[in-house]
Amino acid sequence: MSTSKRSRLDRFLSAKLGINRGDVRLMLAKKHVMVDGIAATDIQQQVNAFTHVALVDQAGGDSVTVLQDNQPQYWMMNKPIGVVSATADEQHKTVIDLLPASDVSDLHIAGRLDLNSSGLLLLTNDGRWSRALSEPSAGVGKCYRVRLEKPLTEDYIQAFAEGMYFSYEDITTRPVVLTIISDYVAELRLVEGRYHQIKRMFGRFRNPVLALHRISIGNLLLDETLMPGQYRPLTDREVKEIV
Numbered sequence: 001m002s003t004s005k006r007s008r009l010d011r012f013l014s015a016k017l018g019i020n021r022g023d024v025r026l027m028l029a030k031k032h033v034m035v036d037g038i039a040a041t042d043i044q045q046q047v048n049a050f051t052h053v054a055l056v057d058q059a060g061g062d063s064v065t066v067l068q069d070n071q072p073q074y075w076m077m078n079k080p081i082g083v084v085s086a087t088a089d090e091q092h093k094t095v096i097d098l099l100p101a102s103d104v105s106d107l108h109i110a111g112r113l114d115l116n117s118s119g120l121l122l123l124t125n126d127g128r129w130s131r132a133l134s135e136p137s138a139g140v141g142k143c144y145r146v147r148l149e150k151p152l153t154e155d156y157i158q159a160f161a162e163g164m165y166f167s168y169e170d171i172t173t174r175p176v177v178l179t180i181i182s183d184y185v186a187e188l189r190l191v192e193g194r195y196h197q198i199k200r201m202f203g204r205f206r207n208p209v210l211a212l213h214r215i216s217i218g219n220l221l222l223d224e225t226l227m228p229g230q231y232r233p234l235t236d237r238e239v240k241e242i243v
């Protein structure tokens with residue numbers, strides 16, 4: 001099962017064990033199937049990739065066969081410049097290469113950063129969680145600090161708030177809150193992530209972005225104790241409270 005799909009228990013068991021649904025019903029009636037530690041009886045019970053499923057008492061003994069035992073994983077990384085936000089790349093090192101090999105199974109990136117951008121990057125094997133974060137209707141804000149080649153002016157604030165038309169995608173960007181920190185440094189809050197969006201928006205002012213660092217996603221701030229390339233698991237609370 002992929003890491004995000006839900007399935008009915010009878011379909012899951014039938015596919016996993018290669019048996020027909022009649023036999024599945026029989027197993028359930030005999031209370032031979034444990035779902036998250038409780039004997040399952042309902043064929044319609046939903047299971048997902050992180051539901052623990054085991055068979056018990058198969059041959060009248062007390063044997064247990066675990067059918068599924070996946071743990072959700074949630075990592076934050078301080079992405080360094082020069083590393084690709086991808087799971088595989090022929091030219092560059094990827095963020096996955098920075099994680100210990102034993103921990104990377106099925107991980108994907110929840111919101112990429114460009115090769116030359118740095119900062120908060122989230123990796124997970126939980127597709128539902130990452131989709132909820134990127135769902136446009138959720139409007140999860142992402143904050144960035146940028147350093148520019150030329151000085152900023154107040155004009156930027158209004159232009160970013162109004163949105164900019166990108167003809168290639170035929171969209172107008174959603175309002176971006178831009179705060180001028182100093183002549184060459186600004187902080188931005190975006191609720192979407194179009195291709196190279198920040199660089200293209202400053203491009204309208206012919207002002208190249210020299211550095212771009214993501215500092216937060218939703219309520220989650222980059223842990224400042226993480227040096228570039230370092231990572232740590234999210235706490236349960238961070239996983240729940242990010243949105």
Ligand code: URA
Nearest residue numbers: 114117196197198199
């Ligand atoms: N916008 C960009 O241009 N680059 C990023 O990495 C993120 C947002």
